[in-house]
Amino acid sequence: MLVDIHTHNQYNSAYLSIINLDIDDAHRILTSEGNELFSVGLHPWYIDGNSPKKILELEKLLINTKIACIGECGLDKNSKAPLPPQIEIFRKQIELSEIFHKPLIIHCVGCFNELIMLRKEMNPLQLWIIHGFRGKSELAQQVLKSGCSLSFGEHYNEESVRLTPIDKLFIETDESSLSIDLIYKNIASVKNINSDEINAGSKLLEQITGNPSQI
Numbered sequence: 086m087l088v089d090i091h092t093h094n095q096y097n098s099a100y101l102s103i104i105n106l107d108i109d110d111a112h113r114i115l116t117s118e119g120n121e122l123f124s125v126g127l128h129p130w131y132i133d134g135n136s137p138k139k140i141l142e143l144e145k146l147l148i149n150t151k152i153a154c155i156g157e158c159g160l161d162k163n164s165k166a167p168l169p170p171q172i173e174i175f176r177k178q179i180e181l182s183e184i185f186h187k188p189l190i191i192h193c194v195g196c197f198n199e200l201i202m203l204r205k206e207m208n209p210l211q212l213w214i215i216h217g218f219r220g221k222s223e224l225a226q227q228v229l230k231s232g233c234s235l236s237f238g239e240h241y242n243e244e245s246v247r248l249t250p251i252d253k254l255f256i257e258t259d260e261s262s263l264s265i266d267l268i269y270k271n272i273a274s275v276k277n278i279n280s281d282e283i284n285a286g287s288k289l290l291e292q293i294t295g296n297p298s299q300i
Contacts, residue, residue, distance in 0.1 A: 086287040090214060104122070108127065111152075128159075128192060130165070155178055155182050155187050175203070183209055188289065189211065189212070191215050192217075200228075215228055215234070222244040225242070226248065235254060238256070246275045247276060251284065256269055
């Protein structure tokens with residue numbers, strides 16, 4: 086079973102995917118018919134004075150069973166928003182993740198020390214998935230040791246892929262034009278395994294839906 090844990094691309098019924106939505110778009114799309122699964126969150130690029138209101142909107146959206154995960158959310162040193170408000174908004178989304186029992190899809194650029202400190206401080210029970218991970222093996226080891234999982238897409242560090250345990254490894258297309266099956270094949274080749282052995286995504290969807298074959 087191919088599971089695309091994070092994508093901005095159009096829904097494809099040939100495999101299972103979690104489609105990322107903006108909070109503003111979610112109100113419209115979540116009311117439409119269909120069996121798609123989504124993630125919704127407040128990205129660190131878009132944090133501003135209106136963010137507390139957006140968090141309240143997000144909280145209302147999270148009762149919808151089509152929302153499988155919260156995200157993208159996280160921290161980014163290149164965001165126009167200073168780091169303190171980024172941390173505050175990320176912290177609120179961590180709290181919502183725990184309340185609604187939904188995993189986090191995390192965007193993190195240049196702020197892994199802060200991310201790991203937050204995880205240690207808040208001691209979350211829900212899954213944290215670092216999406217689009219391209220870091221070197223030393224960083225991968227630190228993040229995995231903290232309890233996070235890693236998601237790999239079109240671009241990745243091969244050594245980081247090799248050292249990531251199967252139960253902590255997810256696959257995504259994000260905004261790539263590559264197909265999810267090709268990315269699975271590429272990652273499987275690096276790990277010297279078959280594509281169907283990469284099963285963390287399908288296990289997660291079993292937890293979320295109860296029976297992913299019915300999605």
